[in-house]
Structure formats: structure tokens, C-alpha cells
Amino acid sequence: MTGGRRPLGAGGAGPVSDYCHISRIAGHPANIRDDPGDLSELVASIKAHGILQPLVVRPHPQRHGWLVVLGGHRRLAAARLAGLEEVPVVVREAVGPAKDIEIMLVENCQRRDLGPIEKAEAMGALRDRGYSNLAIAKATGLADATVCTYLALLDLDAASQEKVRNRELAVSVAVEAVRKTRARQRQRAGQKNRSAGMRLSWEPDHFTERHPLARKANELCDAREHNMRRRIGKVACGQCWETVIRADERSAMAALPGANGTPPAPQPVRGRPE
Ligand SMILES: [Zn+2]
Numbered sequence: 001m002t003g004g005r006r007p008l009g010a011g012g013a014g015p016v017s018d019y020c021h022i023s024r025i026a027g028h029p030a031n032i033r034d035d036p037g038d039l040s041e042l043v044a045s046i047k048a049h050g051i052l053q054p055l056v057v058r059p060h061p062q063r064h065g066w067l068v069v070l071g072g073h074r075r076l077a078a079a080r081l082a083g084l085e086e087v088p089v090v091v092r093e094a095v096g097p098a099k100d101i102e103i104m105l106v107e108n109c110q111r112r113d114l115g116p117i118e119k120a121e122a123m124g125a126l127r128d129r130g131y132s133n134l135a136i137a138k139a140t141g142l143a144d145a146t147v148c149t150y151l152a153l154l155d156l157d158a159a160s161q162e163k164v165r166n167r168e169l170a171v172s173v174a175v176e177a178v179r180k181t182r183a184r185q186r187q188r189a190g191q192k193n194r195s196a197g198m199r200l201s202w203e204p205d206h207f208t209e210r211h212p213l214a215r216k217a218n219e220l221c222d223a224r225e226h227n228m229r230r231r232i233g234k235v236a237c238g239q240c241w242e243t244v245i246r247a248d249e250r251s252a253m254a255a256l257p258g259a260n261g262t263p264p265a266p267q268p269v270r271g272r273p274e
Pocket of ligand 1: 220221222224226229236237238239240
């Protein structure tokens with residue numbers, strides 16, 4: 001750690017925040033996203049405003065005084081290109097390789113620069129590691145419903161996933177398609193098992209009035225007077241569903257450790273007619 005103690009944000013609780021010299025930060029060997037992609041925008045932003053969201057790091061297991069990046073490989077690469085000497089870091093305790101990967105996946109779920117499919121894949125990887133939907137929601141700070149929505153994207157075929165990736169297909173529309181497919185499957189299975197009296201209830205309540213974000217979406221759609229639009233699950237139009245899901249993400253991200261002083265602040269969902 002160099003440059004003395006310059007705590008980021010208020011309060012001493014939670015992980016330690018500090019600045020570290022960039023030459024003493026190493027990338028994680030299991031970095032999930034090897035290719036940082038086009039960094040020019042991020043480099044320009046860092047040159048103008050500095051790094052707004054600290055890197056998540058842990059002490060290097062072999063080299064004393066060094067840190068290993070768990071979250072923020074892209075920011076680190078951009079900071080190097082921008083010529084920064086020091087970067088803000090949030091230091092997590094050393095916890096071992098398995099836990100490292102979990103922390104990296106959680107970070108990916110919260111990344112602003114990742115698209116919905118990449119976030120869904122990170123949540124799917126957490127699920128593969130034994131996380132329940134609720135555990136993912138707890139770890140990421142997202143609403144259970146938002147996690148369910150993302151995970152549903154993994155049920156799409158590759159072509160549809162590509163459409164979501166390219167923003168040709170809205171998340172809400174894609175998830176509704178998944179919901180319908182599941183409902184059909186359930187119906188077929190239900191008919192098959194009717195004699196046994198078996199009921200399948202694994203389908204999450206996507207886009208129904210029982211969805212935890214439904215009330216917000218419904219109020220928003222009413223306030224916007226979207227009376228002519230088709231309402232998914234009889235609750236809200238795709239756009240209003242999308243708005244409340246995004247707002248939930250923003251409020252979850254604002255609550256992250258190290259998010260202090262990181263604009264933008266969460267925006268309340270307003271009943272603003274368009
Ligand atoms: Zn609407």
C-alpha cells in the first residue's frame with residue numbers, strides 16, 4: 001500500500017479501502033473475462049474523472065505487499081493505458097481460489113459495463129456452484145425477481161441470446177418467451193401426469209402479479225397511461241417491466257461496498273407520462 005491512508009468514502013466499516021500503486025497489482029489467473037474489449041471510452045473517462053469505482057482486490061498469496069484483482073480487470077487495464085500511478089482499491093481478505101472465483105462472479109453480476117447475457121452467465125455459474133436464486137440475490141444485492149429474470153435468459157436458445165446481446169430483443173420480451181415455453185412444458189407434463197395428481201410448480205412467477213416488482217411496474221404503467229399497450233402478465237408493458245428491473249439493479253449497485261461517491265445515484269421509478 002502506498003500513498004498513505006486515504007479512505008474512500010465515509011465510515012470505517014466493511015472492507016478496507018485505500019489506494020495502491022498500479023505496479024503492485026496483478027491480474028487474477030482465473031479472470032473470467034480475458035479480453036478487456038475496447039477500452040478507449042473507459043480510458044478517456046479515467047483521464048477525465050479518475051476511477052470512480054474501486055477495484056476489488058485481495059493480498060497476493062506469494063508476493064508481499066502485492067495485490068491480486070478480483071473485480072476490475074478492465075478498469076486496471078484502462079488505468080494503465082491512462083498512465084495512472086495509483087488506483088483506488090477495496091481489499092478483501094484472502095479466502096482461497098474457490099471463493100475468489102465466487103467473488104469474481106458476484107462482481108460480474110454487478111458490473112455496469114456487462115450486458116444482460118453476460119450477467120446471466122455469471123449468475124448461472126454461481127448457480128452451478130451450488131448457489132440458490134436467493135443466495136445469488138443476497139450475494140449481489142439484487143432482488144430475487146431480478147435474479148430469476150436473468151437466469152431465465154439462460155433458457156433461451158443461442159440465436160435468441162445473441163439477439164439480447166445485440167439489443168435486438170428486450171430482456172422483458174425474451175423472458176416472457178421463456179415463461180410461455182415453460183408454461184407449455186408444464187401443461188404437457190401436467191397432462192401426462194394427471195393420473196398421478198402431480199403438479200409441477202418450479203416455474204418462477206415471472207411477469208405475473210405475484211412477481212415482487214409487479215406492483216411497482218403496474219403503478220408505473222398506469223401512471224404513464226400505457227392503456228393501449230399489451231401488458232405482460234396483465235401487469236405492465238415490457239418497457240415498464242424493464243424500467244423497474246433496471247431501477248432494482250441500480251439501487252442494488254448503489255448499496256455495494258466501495259460504491260461511496262460513485263455516481264450516478266439510484267433513480268427512483270417515477271410515474272412520468274411520456
Ligand atoms: Zn407501460
